[in-house]
Amino acid sequence: MGHRRHRFSVVMLVGSLALIAAACGKSTSTTNTTGAGGCPSGLTIGFFGALTGNNSPQLGINEANGTQLAISQFNTAHPNCHITYKAFDSQGDPAQAPQLAQNAVGDAKVVAIVGPAFSGESKVADPIFDAGGIPIITASATNPALASNGWTIFHRAVANDDAQAPAIARFVTSKLNAKKVAVVDDASAYGKGLADIVRTQLMTASVSVTSPGSIDKSHNYPSTVNAIKAAGVDAVVYGGYYQEAGPLALQLKTAGVTAAFISGDGSLDKGFVDGATVSGAEGAYLTAPAAYALTAPEDQAFVSAYTAKFSTPPALYSGEAYDATNHFLAAILAGKYTRAAINTYVSTTSYKGLLKTYSYATNGELNGTPVILVHKVVNGMIRLVGPA
């Protein structure tokens, strides 16, 4: 027994030493040594969002790739100023986000964050970034309430769901002429937020709305499908992400529901078609405050550089994340090396990026008129239809 106790105390000792070392590591890493003729060495721009896991990680990967590409192009162009990329893979999970945000705040070299990608994780991580003073630009967290918390570090590079949801409602009523609509969500901050605004908007437009409830991650949705079928609706609006939208759309089609299927930017990914199959996804409408594919001639340099680096073309929000990163890099190029200085720069200086010009209001929202684009799935391909 004595032997065992001895071993236990050794483990305890090693454990506490590791803790002390970690604590010291945090305090010592604040010293900045200036790199040869350029910016301080080790400056890091992070990406925060789902890169793996069961919360539709492709949306995060699109943005992480855009961020990485911007940084690597910057490093090539500015050999004297090397910027480090660091991924914070939250798995899109609000439960994991706070700890990860603390890690980012604790790492003094992290001076800016692109993300968090989702609204649910933003809700819990952004207060921590705000306290730590790290400027963030999210390229996809579209829940409107995020901008009304007084976070000075918050910036959103796309229009929020106060623009997207009414656009969906407008599209459903005027383009699809739907009189009866079922609205389903996934109970997430983003999905339920979007669905709730759509519900209110549709009711204002005197459309009959049925809400058969929120779906989970079981991918088995017979009760929702049956409720929609019994209600005999003209359109189904889903607020949530592609991993659940796919099987839902498939099971609706299989059960013989012919109503149009509409979902927001969370479902705008080829993963939706993979889950729903080509026939199940056929004719589905997917909206976003951005385009899924970049087709303009001036975007093609970005598209080919991205494709060369990641062996896949850019997808939703890759371009926005690329622009957001370049906005941060412009601040660094202007000699802003601290979190506070970069935040002030991004908040006050407008930046002409690849897709648009980014200038932020005091609450962190993008200035200018928001544009919501509608896409349609045709033969398994996501095609742009036009503004909603």
Place this chain on the structure above:
Amino acid sequence: MLAAIHLTELYKQFWPSTVDGVTTGAIYALVALGYTLVYGVLRLINFAHSEVFMLGTVGSLVGAAAVGLGSRDPARTGLALIGTFLVCLVFSMAFSGGAAVILERLAYRPLRKRGASRLAALISAIGASLFLQELFAQTRIHLGPLNVKLLSRNDHFLHNLIKPSKIFTLPQGAIVSVDKVVVVVASVIMMVALDRFVGTSRLGRGIRAVAQDAETATLMGVNIDRVVSLTFLLGGLMAGAAGLLFMVKIQQTRYDVGFILGIKAFTAAVLGGIGNLRGALVGGFALGLIEIYGASVFGAQWLNVVAFVALVVVLMFRPTGLLGEALMKARA
């Protein structure tokens, strides 16, 4: 927000709900058998059984690839379909059965041999469950010739195993399709076969003997280790079949697919009376129906609430579940 109660919806969706409730319940029941078998023999709740099921779904992916069913191919018909289905079944059952036996050897037997408490085995079960999930989430296997890329955290699809063609329509437009019939019929066949095996065969008698009184069974010459292995194997085979049927119906899987389904199947086992094979069957179908009827009344987000309230209510009046846990003893 309080639940809005729509009793008329229960009536309006009765037939479609019943068809889907029975289909889902059949899968619950098959997985529940694994929990109940192991509990009956070892008084252990094998929390890693949900991952044994997950491996069954993976097995069916490998099986489909082995017979050259590509992801873009149309579903096969006739004899080719039956052959493909059977190959997938063999792969699923081999994956799950093998995993269950290995799991018992590595995670439970060493503890049992040292006379560790049941609590230790339970912790080991939870550990094994997490280990298997993460193992398959972290490992990337590329079966080149079979053209399968497996086991990352992504979803894996098998959309074209059985085409869900309509056979006939019940009232209220409730579609009875090939896939649903296959799920229900195949699982009932599996369950009857298992019940016969445990009830009448010599090996089954061994299982029942150990379940009743392990010590006496040893004295009578029953090899406990072999019986325990066999129990895990049988539970694994059932979970493998369930994995294939899940792929027929839901058409996709992922490293964490067993989590929700495992909880449901365990609930079904307890609802029917854990340790009781026929109880697992009754519990599975009952749970599948209760939750979908409940969801039609209260809304989809109340599905799990309804299921667990039903469980609590049943246990309040029948603490040993619907059929009681003593059937194994009574019939021995």
